[in-house]
Amino acid sequence: MKLELYTQAVIAGLVVGFLARIRMLRTDYRQYPTYPHGQVIHLSLGLIAAALGAVAVPALLDRDYTAVTFLTLAAQQFREVRNMERETLSKMDQMELVPRGGSYIEGIAMVFEGRNYLVIFSAFITSLAVIIGGWVSGTVAGMFMIWLSGRLRSGKYLGDIAEVTEGTLRFEGPNLYVDDIYLMNVGLVDDQERIQQFGLGIIITPKDKDSRVTISNIGQRQAILHDVSAIMGVYRDTGEPGLVPLSKRDLKDGRLGLLLLPQERDLQRTIEVIKRVPVLEGAVRMPTESGGN
Amino acid sequence: MGTIEKAILAVVTRDMDRVAGGAPIFFAETEREMEHLAFTLEKILDGMAHRLDPVTMIIVRHT
Numbered sequence: 001m002k003l004e005l006y007t008q009a010v011i012a013g014l015v016v017g018f019l020a021r022i023r024m025l026r027t028d029y030r031q032y033p034t035y036p037h038g039q040v041i042h043l044s045l046g047l048i049a050a051a052l053g054a055v056a057v058p059a060l061l062d063r064d065y066t067a068v069t070f071l072t073l074a075a076q077q078f079r080e081v082r083n084m085e086r087e088t089l090s091k092m093d094q095m096e097l098v099p100r101g102g103s104y105i106e107g108i109a110m111v112f113e114g115r116n117y118l119v120i121f122s123a124f125i126t127s128l129a130v131i132i133g134g135w136v137s138g139t140v141a142g143m144f145m146i147w148l149s150g151r152l153r154s155g156k157y158l159g160d161i162a163e164v165t166e167g168t169l170r171f172e173g174p175n176l177y178v179d180d181i182y183l184m185n186v187g188l189v190d191d192q193e194r195i196q197q198f199g200l201g202i203i204i205t206p207k208d209k210d211s212r213v214t215i216s217n218i219g220q221r222q223a224i225l226h227d228v229s230a231i232m233g234v235y236r237d238t239g240e241p242g243l244v245p246l247s248k249r250d251l252k253d254g255r256l257g258l259l260l261l262p263q264e265r266d267l268q269r270t271i272e273v274i275k276r277v278p279v280l281e282g283a284v285r286m287p288t289e290s291g292g293n
Numbered sequence: 294m295g296t297i298e299k300a301i302l303a304v305v306t307r308d309m310d311r312v313a314g315g316a317p318i319f320f321a322e323t324e325r326e327m328e329h330l331a332f333t334l335e336k337i338l339d340g341m342a343h344r345l346d347p348v349t350m351i352i353v354r355h356t
Contacts, residue, residue: 173344174343174344185343185344186341186342186343186344187331187341187342187343187344187350187351188328188331188332188335188342189328190328190332191335191342238339239335239336239337239339240336241335241339241340241341241354241355242335242341242342244341
């Protein structure tokens with residue numbers, strides 16, 4: 001009878017863990033993980049993680065403490081997942097017209113590792129709840145864990161920490177400015193004309209001191225350029241080095257000036273897209289939390 | 294990282310007295326010719342054309 005309760009707990013943990021992984025696996029505009037095989041990889045790993053979490057509780061209750069060492073093995077395994085993701089994405093990044101950049105890739109890789117731990121945790125809690133309080137508490141715990149993993153899925157967006165407005169692109173001789181922020185020197189008249197015609201100037205104004213540091217991060221800036229290019233398309237090709245989306249900072253107040261070259265020149269949509277760019281975990285700084293303030 | 298990140302791949306000028314050095318130098322007679330040379334070089338070398346002064350342009354590879 002006791003064994004049967006344990007089996008029930010393991011099954012419940014496994015199911016909840018797997019559902020949590022499905023809930024956290026979302027292939028959106030970034031098309032990552034790739035469909036279908038990238039997703040199969042992560043669902044399989046999610047199942048393994050769920051099994052580990054679910055089995056841990058009965059093992060501990062049976063005083064089989066060595067079972068915990070298996071969790072360390074799992075941690076090792078999922079760190080490997082992070083490496084794998086990092087490697088794949090870095091390789092693919094070389095083939096992008098507008099690369100994601102290192103910080104974005106680290107962010108994605110970190111998410112994959114983190115989500116597997118969440119799966120282990122969900123399975124662990126559910127399995128524990130089933131053993132302690134039977135099916136009812138198991139179901140409640142399971143639903144709560146799935147809801148929680150959904151909540152933890154997404155972080156902040158750029159729109160939360162900064163204002164995005166239109167800026168005017170203008171040339172002073174060969175020098176390109178967006179409003180008063182210097183962007184670059186464009187030598188060819190041909191490139192200048194095309195930038196005037198297809199380019200879109202954007203100004204990103206940080207809302208506070210913390211976000212000023214965050215949006216100055218080069219990885220975060222590259223992420224903005226990549227996301228806009230991924231969603232709106234990009235007016236660019238190899239052999240056209242003059243047409244490059246880029247961002248420069250105003251050193252005085254930390255505003256960001258952007259030159260974008262979207263395939264569809266739609267200002268409102270572009271601003272919306274920029275507002276929904278995720279704030280990269282690796283770019284977040286909190287200078288206001290320091291004791292010096 | 295030890296690697297050279299930016300390099301001047303070519304120089305296009307209308308005044309030979311103003312330039313010298315390691316990069317290939319292309320001489321143009323007119324503004325139009327200079328634009329044309331820089332345009333072609335930009336496409337071939339995949340480096341961006343920048344204008345240093347009214348008579349000199351450089352092709353730079355940014356990586």
